[in-house]
Amino acid sequence: xxxxxxxxxxxxxxxxxxxxxxxxxxxxxxxxxxxxxxxxxxxxxxxxxxxxxxxxxxxxxxxxxxxxxxxxxxxxxxxxxxxxxxxxxxxxxxxxxxxxxxxxxxxxxxxxxxxxxxxxxxxxxxxxxxxxxxxxxxxxxxxxxxxxxxxxxxxxxxxxxxxxxxxxxxxxxxxxxxxxxxxxxxxxxxxxxxxxxxxxxxxxxxxxxxxxxxxxxxxxxxxxxxxxxxxxxxxxxxxxxxxxxxxxxxxxxxxxxxxxxxxxxxxxxxxxxxxxxxxxxxxxxxxxxxxxxxxxxxxxxxxxxxxxxxxxxxxxxxxxxxxxxxxxxxxxxxxxxxxxxxxxxxxxxxxxxxxxxxxxxxxxxxxxxxxxxxxxxxxxxxxxxxxxxxxxxxxxxxxxxxxxxxxxxxxxxxxxxxxxxxxxxxxxxxxxxxxxxxxxxxxxxxxxxxxxxxxxxxxxxxxxxxxxxxxxxxxxxxxxxxxxxxxxxxxxxxxxxxx
Amino acid sequence: xxxxxxxxxxxxxxxxxxxxxxxxxxxxxxxxxxxxxxxxxxxxxxxxxxxxxxxxxxxxxxxxxxxxxxxxxxxxxxxxxxxxxxxxxxxxxxxxxxxxxxxxxxxxxxxxxxxxxxxxxxxxxxxxxxxxxxxxxxxxxxxxxxxxxxxxxxxxxxxxxxxxxxxxxxxxxxxxxxxxxxxxxxxxxxxxxxxxxxxxxxxxxxxxxxxxxxxxxxxxxxxxxxxxxxxxxxxxxxxxxxxxxxxxxxxxxxxxxxxxxxxxxxxxxxxxxxxxxxxxxxxxxxxxxxxxxxxxxxxxxxxxxxxxxxxxxxxxxxxxxxxxxxxxxxxxxxxxxxxxxxxxxxxxxxxxxxxxxxxxxxxxxxxxxxxxxxxxxxxxxxxxxxxxxxxxxxxxxxxxxxxxxxxxxxxxxxxxxxxxxxxxxxxxxxxxxxxxxxxxxxxxxxxxxxxxxxxxxxxxxxxxxxxxxxxxxxxxxxxxxxxxxxxxxxxxxxxxxxx
Numbered sequence: 001x002x003x004x005x006x007x008x009x010x011x012x013x014x015x016x017x018x019x020x021x022x023x024x025x026x027x028x029x030x031x032x033x034x035x036x037x038x039x040x041x042x043x044x045x046x047x048x049x050x051x052x053x054x055x056x057x058x059x060x061x062x063x064x065x066x067x068x069x070x071x072x073x074x075x076x077x078x079x080x081x082x083x084x085x086x087x088x089x090x091x092x093x094x095x096x097x098x099x100x101x102x103x104x105x106x107x108x109x110x111x112x113x114x115x116x117x118x119x120x121x122x123x124x125x126x127x128x129x130x131x132x133x134x135x136x137x138x139x140x141x142x143x144x145x146x147x148x149x150x151x152x153x154x155x156x157x158x159x160x161x162x163x164x165x166x167x168x169x170x171x172x173x174x175x176x177x178x179x180x181x182x183x184x185x186x187x188x189x190x191x192x193x194x195x196x197x198x199x200x201x202x203x204x205x206x207x208x209x210x211x212x213x214x215x216x217x218x219x220x221x222x223x224x225x226x227x228x229x230x231x232x233x234x235x236x237x238x239x240x241x242x243x244x245x246x247x248x249x250x251x252x253x254x255x256x257x258x259x260x261x262x263x264x265x266x267x268x269x270x271x272x273x274x275x276x277x278x279x280x281x282x283x284x285x286x287x288x289x290x291x292x293x294x295x296x297x298x299x300x301x302x303x304x305x306x307x308x309x310x311x312x313x314x315x316x317x318x319x320x321x322x323x324x325x326x327x328x329x330x331x332x333x334x335x336x337x338x339x340x341x342x343x344x345x346x347x348x349x350x351x352x353x354x355x356x357x358x359x360x361x362x363x364x365x366x367x368x369x370x371x372x373x374x375x376x377x378x379x380x381x382x383x384x385x386x387x388x389x390x391x392x393x394x395x396x397x398x399x400x401x402x403x404x405x406x407x408x409x410x411x412x413x414x415x416x417x418x419x420x421x422x423x424x425x426x427x428x429x430x431x432x433x434x435x436x437x438x439x440x441x442x443x444x445x446x447x448x449x450x451x452x453x454x455x456x457x458x459x460x461x462x463x464x465x466x467x468x469x470x471x472x473x474x475x476x477x478x479x480x481x482x483x484x485x486x487x488x489x490x491x492x493x494x495x496x497x498x499x
Numbered sequence: 500x501x502x503x504x505x506x507x508x509x510x511x512x513x514x515x516x517x518x519x520x521x522x523x524x525x526x527x528x529x530x531x532x533x534x535x536x537x538x539x540x541x542x543x544x545x546x547x548x549x550x551x552x553x554x555x556x557x558x559x560x561x562x563x564x565x566x567x568x569x570x571x572x573x574x575x576x577x578x579x580x581x582x583x584x585x586x587x588x589x590x591x592x593x594x595x596x597x598x599x600x601x602x603x604x605x606x607x608x609x610x611x612x613x614x615x616x617x618x619x620x621x622x623x624x625x626x627x628x629x630x631x632x633x634x635x636x637x638x639x640x641x642x643x644x645x646x647x648x649x650x651x652x653x654x655x656x657x658x659x660x661x662x663x664x665x666x667x668x669x670x671x672x673x674x675x676x677x678x679x680x681x682x683x684x685x686x687x688x689x690x691x692x693x694x695x696x697x698x699x700x701x702x703x704x705x706x707x708x709x710x711x712x713x714x715x716x717x718x719x720x721x722x723x724x725x726x727x728x729x730x731x732x733x734x735x736x737x738x739x740x741x742x743x744x745x746x747x748x749x750x751x752x753x754x755x756x757x758x759x760x761x762x763x764x765x766x767x768x769x770x771x772x773x774x775x776x777x778x779x780x781x782x783x784x785x786x787x788x789x790x791x792x793x794x795x796x797x798x799x800x801x802x803x804x805x806x807x808x809x810x811x812x813x814x815x816x817x818x819x820x821x822x823x824x825x826x827x828x829x830x831x832x833x834x835x836x837x838x839x840x841x842x843x844x845x846x847x848x849x850x851x852x853x854x855x856x857x858x859x860x861x862x863x864x865x866x867x868x869x870x871x872x873x874x875x876x877x878x879x880x881x882x883x884x885x886x887x888x889x890x891x892x893x894x895x896x897x898x899x900x901x902x903x904x905x906x907x908x909x910x911x912x913x914x915x916x917x918x919x920x921x922x923x924x925x926x927x928x929x930x931x932x933x934x935x936x937x938x939x940x941x942x943x944x945x946x947x948x949x950x951x952x953x954x955x956x957x958x959x960x961x962x963x964x965x966x967x968x969x970x971x972x973x974x975x976x977x978x979x980x981x982x983x984x985x986x987x988x989x990x991x992x993x994x995x996x997x998x
Binding site: 243 | 515539721722724740
């Protein structure tokens with residue numbers, strides 16, 4: 001079919017441009033000389049625009065119109081159908097926004113991000129307020145343009161977690177919150193907190209890097225199709241079908257942030273490396289959703305990396321790199337990496353308290369989009385909620401409402417993905433335990449390949465072929481179910497805290 | 500003027516695409532994961548093609564037609580005239596080649612390069628011969644298409660050294676050869692060769708890197724607008740107006756190749772970093788020619804880096820990094836870095852014998868293009884000439900006619916640039932000595948900035964505004980004159996060899 005070939009060729013063109021922009025962006029965050037940023041942003045802007053223009057071109061529109069005709073669509077292979085479905089899904093959303101509105105949005109967004117950085121540095125919410133108000137207005141406008149059945153927030157969620165709704169999120173969050181609040185209270189009141197003093201000290205970058213690399217190799221992250229570099233904010237990027245790079249950041253006084261950061265990004269990396277090569281440049285060579293992607297990073301970081309079984313295998317390696325740990329028993333170490341501590345900053349939160357940071361953000365942004373909350377009231381509402389959930393109060397807005405970049409960049413509807421990632425990870429790991437005989441024993445003996453292969457078979461290889469719920473059902477036999485997460489934290493932390 | 504604005508915008512678009520391809524190519528030679536090459540070459544191919552298509556587009560043709568009209572052209576600013584002149588110069592050449600012929604050429608060239616690599620590894624000239632014959636045929640065809648007055652070789656030279664002719668090259672080479680042959684003989688027969696034994700040993704990469712960086716900083720290569728990385732074949736690339744990266748390669752048993760390689764690429768880097776920022780993406784933000792570019796690398800590598808004055812300043816720094824040199828007197832070291840030794844491989848040749856490698860290649864390729872020489876006779880002719888000039892005979896074709904990549908990639912007419920670079924460097928350095936009071940004293944005290952500023956003022960800032968001969972005249976007061984080089988080698992090597 002000629003249209004199908006033309007359509008595929010157009011996607012390849014877009015894919016190649018996006019590959020170039022990914023490298024330009026990776027370099028901008030890793031190796032670029034400091035005077036080169038201004039020209040780089042012009043080059044990046046140009047190439048992103050070219051890729052975007054192709055993806056909303058009349059040409060694309062014609063191909064999609066033809067390929068989505070019912071009889072034509074049904075005659076396609078499963079992969080081609082998935083490609084047409086998702087490319088059309090995005091095309092309709094992009095095309096719905098009037099070009100003038102979109103252009104003004106990108107300009108305002110860029111200003112907003114710029115001002116946020118300054119406002120955060122000065123802990124000055126008032127400076128940022130008018131820009132955030134604009135971003136919320138855009139979110140409302142876009143929600144109206146995209147359309148929704150029940151809640152405008154659903155229209156925004158669709159960008160990050162297709163098919164998810166605010167109603168469903170609330171149904172997930174409500175029981176989760178209740179359980180977690182009371183469990184956290186009990187843990188802190190009655191539990192025996194682990195000693196973590198040995199996790200701070202002097203840990204040279206080179207040694208930390210070696211440790212990260214050993215863990216990534218154990219995970220079978222493919223260094224022939226990837227790299228580990230340094231950047232201010234760790235990230236994973238897919239530059240090509242065999243080019244998935246991750247970054248971390250070393251703090252020499254702390255042993256673990258870079259290490260777990262590497263395992264986290266390594267989990268994202270395994271997902272991207274595992275996508276079937278024949279999905280390259282078809283619009284499907286990406287994750288099913290932000291939530292599913294995050295489930296993979298969390299699974300490797302927490303369900304593997306913070307497990308007793310993993311340290312049974314890996315602790316001798318850590319002791320090889322840092323001989324000072326020969327005097328620390330592995331059990332003490334295992335307990336230390338699982339310390340629970342209510343804190344102000346989302347990205348530093350532990351497994352258990354992390355979700356509260358998300359619940360809070362979801363409540364606020366859903367309220368903003370629905371007009372129940374005004375931007376000016378955010379700082380107060382934020383501090384209240386922090387107190388309610390975690391019993392801590394931000395000393396200033398930099399440690400409160402200004403801490404995350406997302407809202408400044410118009411990313412409203414993104415935060416729930418992080419929580420969903422945690423819940424999905426629990427559910428997926430539970431399924432892996434059911435299906436892989438003696439998974440803990442395998443991990444304890446250093447065999448992480450069986451788990452990676454299982455994930456690849458069940459999730460990774462499909463890329464974006466299936467919606468998040470579909471992929472979850474395929475892998476675990478059911479839709480999102482927070483019970484797995486609750487069971488996991490109860491069991492694990494009761495043990496760690498000797499309840 | 501509307502056309503001028505449109506023309507400038509089109510050049511900016513091309514410039515941005517070329518910036519992206521430069522980064523893709525840099526990464527391909529430095530940090531790319533090994534499985535990623537295939538996809539990368541597709542991405543690179545796509546982006547190069549896009550830039551090329553824009554540069555020969557009808558749009559470009561229309562703008563150039565308008566802007567080259569005599570009255571319009573004369574009304575332009577000097578910079579705009581230069582831009583229009585050189586962009587039109589290249590446009591006419593590109594457009595002259597029928598697209599089908601060019602496409603077939605790129606396919607055949609890619610095969611030829613591939614086979615050359617294998618043929619070189621196996622030292623099998625016969626395997627490569629048919630491909631080289633094709634490349635020579637293309638060169639002849641292109642020469643006819645481009646047109647020439649006297650010698651088809653001139654039409655090819657124009658790509659690398661605009662305005663230069665085979666006749667002029669012969670006029671330069673003839674006296675140079677005579678002098679150099681007899682001087683080399685005298686040097687080797689009557690001179691006292693320096694001891695170089697201390698230049699081999701164990702020199703860890705990290706320390707070599709530190710030494711290179713110290714030298715580059717002393718040269719005032721701007722690390723805020725550049726980087727030093729590692730690649731199999733060292734190179735310099737301009738990715739953007741403030742992003743000029745160089746590479747080197749460390750051999751741990753040898754002290755100097757990476758060091759002088761860094762100074763060499765650093766010289767290229769200073770040129771590219773020094774181009775006026777308002778020439779960015781105008782078609783002029785590059786060197787005036789291959790020869791002028793090479794003059795800058797040679798000047799820093801040899802006229803500075805292999806001078807007594809430089810080591811007077813820099814030797815203590817070397818001794819700091821490599822304390823084992825505390826027992827080697829600086830004069831012995833200076834003499835060692837200037838050892839002359841006839842050898843088989845061009846890229847390993849010293850300052851004095853280097854030009855013979857070029858003369859030989861020029862003779863052969865000029866003969867090929869004019870049909871006086873046939874490809875099948877090359878190995879024998881090569882070995883004869885090596886014997887005649889340098890008294891050495893290649894043991895096989897890998898160390899002879901197969902050693903360089905250039906011909907396999909259709910780059911016929913390129914080699915003379917290397918020799919011209921040497922001659923220009925001598926001439927430019929002589930002018931700098933005339934104009935900068937006590938240049939040697941400045942170098943000996945570590946002041947390399949005065950020289951860099953002089954070069955920037957006289958050469959770098961102009962980019963490609965002027966033809967090579969013009970820039971040489973502006974900087975030195977005369978056209979190419981090999982006498983400066985001869986005087987330099989006679990004086991320097993008579994001293995080093997204690998004649």
